[in-house]
Amino acid sequence: MRARPLHIATQLAFAKSRVGIVLLLGAILSGCATTTVRRPTHLHQDTPYTTAYGAYLRGLMYERASKFSNALEAYRQALEHDRHSALVRVRLGATYLKLGQMERAHQSFEQALAIDPKQTDALRWIAMLHASQGQLTQAIASYERLLQIERTDQFVMSTLADLYVLQGELPKAIAMYHALIEQEGSTSQLHFNLGVLYGRMSQFHEALQELSRAFELSPASSEIRIALGLTYELSDQFDQAAAHYEEAMHHDPLNPRLYHYAARAYLSGKRWTQAATMYQGVLDLAPNDLEAIMGLVRVWLAQNRYDEATKLLARKLKELGNPPELYVALGLVYREAKQAQEAMRAFEQAIAKKQDYAQAHFYLAAELDQLGRRSQARASLHRTLELDPNHSDAMNYLGYLDAEEGVNLDEAYTLIERATQLDPNNGAYVDSLGWVSYKMGRLDEAIHHLERAAELLKTDPVIFDHLGDAYFKHHDVEKARQSWHHALELDPTQQAVQEKLEQRSPQEATVTTQ
Numbered sequence: 467m468r469a470r471p472l473h474i475a476t477q478l479a480f481a482k483s484r485v486g487i488v489l490l491l492g493a494i495l496s497g498c499a500t501t502t503v504r505r506p507t508h509l510h511q512d513t514p515y516t517t518a519y520g521a522y523l524r525g526l527m528y529e530r531a532s533k534f535s536n537a538l539e540a541y542r543q544a545l546e547h548d549r550h551s552a553l554v555r556v557r558l559g560a561t562y563l564k565l566g567q568m569e570r571a572h573q574s575f576e577q578a579l580a581i582d583p584k585q586t587d588a589l590r591w592i593a594m595l596h597a598s599q600g601q602l603t604q605a606i607a608s609y610e611r612l613l614q615i616e617r618t619d620q621f622v623m624s625t626l627a628d629l630y631v632l633q634g635e636l637p638k639a640i641a642m643y644h645a646l647i648e649q650e651g652s653t654s655q656l657h658f659n660l661g662v663l664y665g666r667m668s669q670f671h672e673a674l675q676e677l678s679r680a681f682e683l684s685p686a687s688s689e690i691r692i693a694l695g696l697t698y699e700l701s702d703q704f705d706q707a708a709a710h711y712e713e714a715m716h717h718d719p720l721n722p723r724l725y726h727y728a729a730r731a732y733l734s735g736k737r738w739t740q741a742a743t744m745y746q747g748v749l750d751l752a753p754n755d756l757e758a759i760m761g762l763v764r765v766w767l768a769q770n771r772y773d774e775a776t777k778l779l780a781r782k783l784k785e786l787g788n789p790p791e792l793y794v795a796l797g798l799v800y801r802e803a804k805q806a807q808e809a810m811r812a813f814e815q816a817i818a819k820k821q822d823y824a825q826a827h828f829y830l831a832a833e834l835d836q837l838g839r840r841s842q843a844r845a846s847l848h849r850t851l852e853l854d855p856n857h858s859d860a861m862n863y864l865g866y867l868d869a870e871e872g873v874n875l876d877e878a879y880t881l882i883e884r885a886t887q888l889d890p891n892n893g894a895y896v897d898s899l900g901w902v903s904y905k906m907g908r909l910d911e912a913i914h915h916l917e918r919a920a921e922l923l924k925t926d927p928v929i930f931d932h933l934g935d936a937y938f939k940h941h942d943v944e945k946a947r948q949s950w951h952h953a954l955e956l957d958p959t960q961q962a963v964q965e966k967l968e969q970r971s972p973q974e975a976t977v978t979t980q
Contacts, residue, residue, distance in 0.1 A: 518554070708737075806837055831846035844867065
C-alpha cells in the first residue's frame with residue numbers, strides 16, 4: 467500500500483471529511499472490511515452454532531447481492547443462536563451502513579468490540595465512520611488503537627498520517643511518515659510528503675533534505691521541483707528557488723504560473739533584470755495578466771523607472787477597459803515619484819470604478835495625510851474599516867494618527883492592539899503600540915513594545931527616535947542618547963532628533979516627567 471500524495475497547492479489543507487469519506491466508500495463498495503471469512507472452529511454439526519453459521523452465510527450472500535434487508539434478517543437470525551459472535555455483529559453493522567443507518571451501524575460495531583476488544587474489522591469500521599463524519603479526534607483514537615494490534619499495517623499508518631495533518635498535529639504526522647519509510651522503504655511520495663510537512667513547520671533544512679531525496683527518486687517530477695523552489699524561497703535562498711522554477715519551465719514552457727514563481731523569486735532577491743524578463747514572459751503568454759503587469763511595475767519602481775511604469779499602465783488601462791486595480795498601481799507609481807496630486811486622482815478613479823475597493827480607500831487616506839488633509843484622511847480610513855473590518859494597516863494608521871495628536875488614546879490603543887493581534891510580528895504595528903502607550907503615560911509598557919519593535923525593524927529611524935523619547939522620559943538619559951544617535955545614523959536628515967541630542971540634559975528629563 468503506497469502512501470497517498472499530499473499536494474503542494476493546498477499545503478495539505480484537505481477538506482475535513484475527505485479522507486474518511488473515501489475510506490468509507492471504498493470499504494462499503496468492497497463488500498466487507500476484510501476479504502477472508504473463516505468458519506469459527508468451535509462450530510459442530512447439529513448445534514445452535516451450526517444454525518448461526520448457516521444464517522451468517524445466507525446474510526453474506528444477500529449482502530453481496532445487494533439485498534440488504536434480507537441480509538439484515540439473516541444476520542439477526544444468526545445472532546439469535548449465537549449472541550456472542552463479534553463477527554456477525556460486524557457484518558450487521560456493515561449492512562446498516564449500506565442502508566444509511568449510521569447510528570445502528572455504530573452500535574453494532576461497538577457491541578462487537580465489547581465482545582472482542584481486538585476485533586480489527588469493527589475497529590476499522592468505527593474509525594472510518596468517525597473520519598467520514600469529520601470526527602477527527604475519535605477517528606485518530608480508533609486508528610491508533612488498531613495500529614497497536616496491527617503494528618505493520620501500512621494503510622492504517624498512512625491514514626493516521628493524513629488524519630494527523632488534518633488535526634494539525636504535524637510532528638505526529640512526520641513521525642508516522644518516518645515509520646512508513648522504515649516499514650516499506652524510501653519512496654518519492656513519502657519523502658515529498660515529509661518535505662512539505664517540514665516546510666509547514668518552517669524547518670526548511672529538513673524540508674530541503676526530504677524534497678531533495680524525493681527528487682533523486684523522481685528526477686522528472688515538476689511537482690517536486692516546484693516544492694523545492696517554494697521551500698528555497700521560504701528560506702530566503704532566492705537564486706536556488708528561481709533555478710528550480712526555470713528548470714520546471716523547460717519541461718512546461720507554456721505554463722505562466724512557473725514564470726510567476728521565477729519572477730517572484732528574482733524580485734525578492736533584487737535581481738531586477740531577471741524578474742522583469744520573467745514577468746514579460748508571462749505577458750507574452752497572457753497579455754492581460756494583471757498580476758504580471760503589476761509585478762513588472764514593482765520591478766520598475768525598485769529601479770525608479772517611473773516613466774516606463776506609467777506608460778505601461780496607461781496602455782493597459784486603455785486595452786483592458788480601465789480595471790480599478792491598475793488605477794491603484796498607477797497611484798502607487800505617482801506616489802513613489804512624489805507626484806501627490808496625480809496619485810490622489812488615480813486612487814479616486816479606482817474608487818469611482820469600484821466603490822467598495824477597501825485598499826484604494828486606504829491608499830487615498832495615506833495620500834490625503836501626506837497632503838495635510840488629515841480630517842479627510844481619517845474619513846477614508848474609517849471607510850476602509852467599514853468595507854474591511856480586519857484591515858490591519860488601516861487600524862494601525864488611524865490609531866497612530868490619534869496617538870501623534872494625543873487624542874482618542876483609548877480608542878487608538880484598541881485599534882493598534884487589534885492590528886498587532888492580526889500580525890504580531892509587524893514591527894510598524896508594535897512601534898505604534900509602544901508610541902500610544904508612551905502618549906498614555908505607560909512608560910514601562912511603551913519601552914517594552916518599542917524595544918521589541920527595534921528588534922523587528924532594525925533599520926527604521928522613527929522607532930529609535932520613539933525609543934529615545936521613552937527612555938528619556940523614564941530618566942534613562944544614556945540609553946535615550948544612544949537611541950537618538952542610532953536614529954541619526956540611520957537617517958542623518960532628522961533635524962528634530964539632532965536638536966534633542968544637543969539640547970536635552972538629565973535635569974530636563976526630571977522636569978519632563980513631572
